Amino acid sequence: MKKFSVLIILSLAIITLSSGQKLLTLAERSNYHYSNDYPATLRLCHALDSISTMVHMDIFGKSSAGYDLPFLIVDRDGLTVPQQIKDKGRAIIMIQADIHAGEPEGNDAGFILVRDLITNRRYVQLLDHVSIIFIPVLNADGLSRLSPYNRINQNGPDIMGWRANAMNLNLNRDYLKADAPEIRAWIRLFNQYLPDFFVDCHTTDGADYQYVLTYALPLEFQLTQQQYDWVYTTYLPYVTKKMYGQGIPIFQYISFRRWADPTSGLVLSAFNPMYSTGYVWAQNRPSLLIETHMLKDFRLRLWATYYMLLHTIEAVSSTADKLIKINLQADKEASRLAGKKYTLQYKLTDDTVHVQFLGKQYHIRHSGLTGGNYVVYSDTNQTITMPLWNKYQPDRSITVPEAYIIPVQWTEVIKRLLAHGIKFYTIEDQYTDSVFTYRFSNIKFACYPYEGHQRVQSFTTEKVKTGQTFRPGSIIVPIGQRAAQIIIHLLEPEAPSSLLSWGFFNPIFEQKEYAEIRVMERLGKQMLEQDTLLGHEWTQWKATHPNASQWQQINWLYQHSPCQDPYKDIYPVGMIYSRQKLNDIVKKFCYSSK
Ligand SMILES: [Zn+2]
Structure with a gap:
C-alpha cells in the first residue's frame, strides 16, 4: 500500500529550490517516488523558459475544469512562429505526455530531455534540424486528481493522476468527435504547427514480458508509400538498434489474441483516428505511440521513455529534409482523393509470422475468490517463439466524393468541422437538389453510454438519391484539401469513429408521426x-x-404507406461526385466565398 499522502507531495513541491535544482523533475528529486504534479509541471515550464532563449513557454488552451494547458517550443534560434521555423528547414516534432495522467513518465522524461537538449553540447546540435513542441500535460484535470489509489496495478510512482478529464472523458478517444476543450485546443495547436512527427507517451496494462517499452507506428495502409519506407527502413531500424544497444529491448505494441491467455498468440494493434496517433496519420503525418509496461518500476519506465524520445529526435534530425518533403507530398496526395477508392475499415487476416518474444515464465493459479483461473508471472525470463497476427486487409471501402453537403440544422456537426480546421463553403441562397446519400437499416444501438454518447453499434447502408433543401448556412465541404482523410472519417458513416457512429445523427432514427x-x-x-x-x-x-x-x-x-416519413433513416449529409456540379453549386449558391 502506498505510504505517502498527497500532503507530503504538495509540501515537497513548495520547497524553495536553488537555480540548479530548479530544472530537476519531481521524479529526480524524490528518488523516483513521485512524478511531476501540475504545479511542478508549470514551475518547470517557467524555469526552462527563463533559463534559455531556446525555450519558450505558452498556454494553448484550458482543460474542462479550467486549468491552463502549457507547452514548450524548443528552437535553437528561439523561434516560435511556425512558418519561421519551417523556413529554417527544421522538422517539428510534437511530444505529448499525461493524456492519461496516471501514466506519467512522458512528463518527467520530456522535461529532462528538454533540459539536456539546451544544456548538453552533445545534444544541442540536434536542434539544427529539429524543433520540439513539448506538451507535458494534456490532461491537467486528471493530473490534479492525484491519489495512491489510482492505477493500482501499476508499479509506481507512489501517487498517480486519473485517466479521464473532469468530465470523465477519456481524451484518447476524443480526437475525432472533439467534445473536450483539451482536444479542441490540441487540434488548434496541431493545425498551427503541423508537426512532422508526433509522439504520445503512455503506460500499458496487461501481461508481463521483458520489454520495458513497446511501441506502435502507423501500419502500411495508414501512410503514403514514401512515409512507410521512411518509418520502417530509416526510423525504426535506427531507434531499435539504439535502444537494444543501451540494453532496452523494445517490441511492437501487442495484445494476446485471447484476453489474458499467453498461449493464444500475439495480435498487432491498429489505431483509428479517434486515438491521438490514429488522428495524426489521418492528418498525413507519422506518429509514435509509446507504451511502457506498468510492472516495470517507474525509474526504468521513465528512462526508457527518455531514450526512445532522444533517439526519435536523432532519427528525425538526421533525415529532416527528407521527412519534411515526404510529408508535404502526403498532403498533396490526400487532397487528390476525390474519385478514388478509400478504405474506411481494415480487418486482421489469418496470416501470421513467428516471432521470438522476450517473455516471462508464468503459471496458472486457481482463484479461491472467484473459482476461475488466473495467470501469475515470475521473474524468470524466457524467450518464446510465438505467432503474431500482424496483417490487415481492407474491410469497408468507398469511392470518395468531390464534396459533402451538410444542412445548416446539424450545428454540432458543423462545429466539429470548424474545430478540425476544415475548409468549407457556406450556402447563401436556399438550394434544392436531388443528392446521393445513404439509407440505413438493421440499426442497433449500444445499451450503455460510451464517452458520453449513445453509439450506433451496427447498421447496413444502401446508396440512395433523395430530394433535399439546403437552407442558407448549410455548408459544402470540398474533399480537395490536405485534411481530406479527417473529413472522410468524420462524415462517412461506416468509418470506425464517424460522427454518425457517435450518435450525432441519432434523431434521424426516431419515428415522429404514427397512425391510429x-x-x-x-x-x-x-x-x-x-x-x-x-x-x-x-x-x-x-x-x-x-x-x-x-x-x-x-x-x-x-x-409502408405513402404517409410515412421519407427522411427517417436517411443520412442528411449529401455527397456530390461531379466536380463540375460542385463548381456550379459553389458559383451559384455560395457567391461571397469567391
Ligand atoms: Zn494510456
Missing part, C-alpha cells in the same frame, strides 16, 4: 387490396412475426 388503429383499419385494407405485392410481404411478415402486437402490425402498415 382506426385510421389504419381503413387505409391498411385499401393498401393491401390495391397492391398485391405488398399483400404478399404483409403475409410473410405476419408469418415471421407471430407475436407482433396490434400496434406493431399497424405501424408496419404505416411504414
Whole structure:
C-alpha cells in the first residue's frame, strides 16, 4: 500500500529550490517516488523558459475544469512562429505526455530531455534540424486528481493522476468527435504547427514480458508509400538498434489474441483516428505511440521513455529534409482523393509470422475468490517463439466524393468541422437538389453510454438519391484539401469513429408521426387490396412475426404507406461526385466565398 499522502507531495513541491535544482523533475528529486504534479509541471515550464532563449513557454488552451494547458517550443534560434521555423528547414516534432495522467513518465522524461537538449553540447546540435513542441500535460484535470489509489496495478510512482478529464472523458478517444476543450485546443495547436512527427507517451496494462517499452507506428495502409519506407527502413531500424544497444529491448505494441491467455498468440494493434496517433496519420503525418509496461518500476519506465524520445529526435534530425518533403507530398496526395477508392475499415487476416518474444515464465493459479483461473508471472525470463497476427486487409471501402453537403440544422456537426480546421463553403441562397446519400437499416444501438454518447453499434447502408433543401448556412465541404482523410472519417458513416457512429445523427432514427388503429383499419385494407405485392410481404411478415402486437402490425402498415416519413433513416449529409456540379453549386449558391 502506498505510504505517502498527497500532503507530503504538495509540501515537497513548495520547497524553495536553488537555480540548479530548479530544472530537476519531481521524479529526480524524490528518488523516483513521485512524478511531476501540475504545479511542478508549470514551475518547470517557467524555469526552462527563463533559463534559455531556446525555450519558450505558452498556454494553448484550458482543460474542462479550467486549468491552463502549457507547452514548450524548443528552437535553437528561439523561434516560435511556425512558418519561421519551417523556413529554417527544421522538422517539428510534437511530444505529448499525461493524456492519461496516471501514466506519467512522458512528463518527467520530456522535461529532462528538454533540459539536456539546451544544456548538453552533445545534444544541442540536434536542434539544427529539429524543433520540439513539448506538451507535458494534456490532461491537467486528471493530473490534479492525484491519489495512491489510482492505477493500482501499476508499479509506481507512489501517487498517480486519473485517466479521464473532469468530465470523465477519456481524451484518447476524443480526437475525432472533439467534445473536450483539451482536444479542441490540441487540434488548434496541431493545425498551427503541423508537426512532422508526433509522439504520445503512455503506460500499458496487461501481461508481463521483458520489454520495458513497446511501441506502435502507423501500419502500411495508414501512410503514403514514401512515409512507410521512411518509418520502417530509416526510423525504426535506427531507434531499435539504439535502444537494444543501451540494453532496452523494445517490441511492437501487442495484445494476446485471447484476453489474458499467453498461449493464444500475439495480435498487432491498429489505431483509428479517434486515438491521438490514429488522428495524426489521418492528418498525413507519422506518429509514435509509446507504451511502457506498468510492472516495470517507474525509474526504468521513465528512462526508457527518455531514450526512445532522444533517439526519435536523432532519427528525425538526421533525415529532416527528407521527412519534411515526404510529408508535404502526403498532403498533396490526400487532397487528390476525390474519385478514388478509400478504405474506411481494415480487418486482421489469418496470416501470421513467428516471432521470438522476450517473455516471462508464468503459471496458472486457481482463484479461491472467484473459482476461475488466473495467470501469475515470475521473474524468470524466457524467450518464446510465438505467432503474431500482424496483417490487415481492407474491410469497408468507398469511392470518395468531390464534396459533402451538410444542412445548416446539424450545428454540432458543423462545429466539429470548424474545430478540425476544415475548409468549407457556406450556402447563401436556399438550394434544392436531388443528392446521393445513404439509407440505413438493421440499426442497433449500444445499451450503455460510451464517452458520453449513445453509439450506433451496427447498421447496413444502401446508396440512395433523395430530394433535399439546403437552407442558407448549410455548408459544402470540398474533399480537395490536405485534411481530406479527417473529413472522410468524420462524415462517412461506416468509418470506425464517424460522427454518425457517435450518435450525432441519432434523431434521424426516431419515428415522429404514427397512425391510429382506426385510421389504419381503413387505409391498411385499401393498401393491401390495391397492391398485391405488398399483400404478399404483409403475409410473410405476419408469418415471421407471430407475436407482433396490434400496434406493431399497424405501424408496419404505416411504414409502408405513402404517409410515412421519407427522411427517417436517411443520412442528411449529401455527397456530390461531379466536380463540375460542385463548381456550379459553389458559383451559384455560395457567391461571397469567391
Ligand atoms: Zn494510456
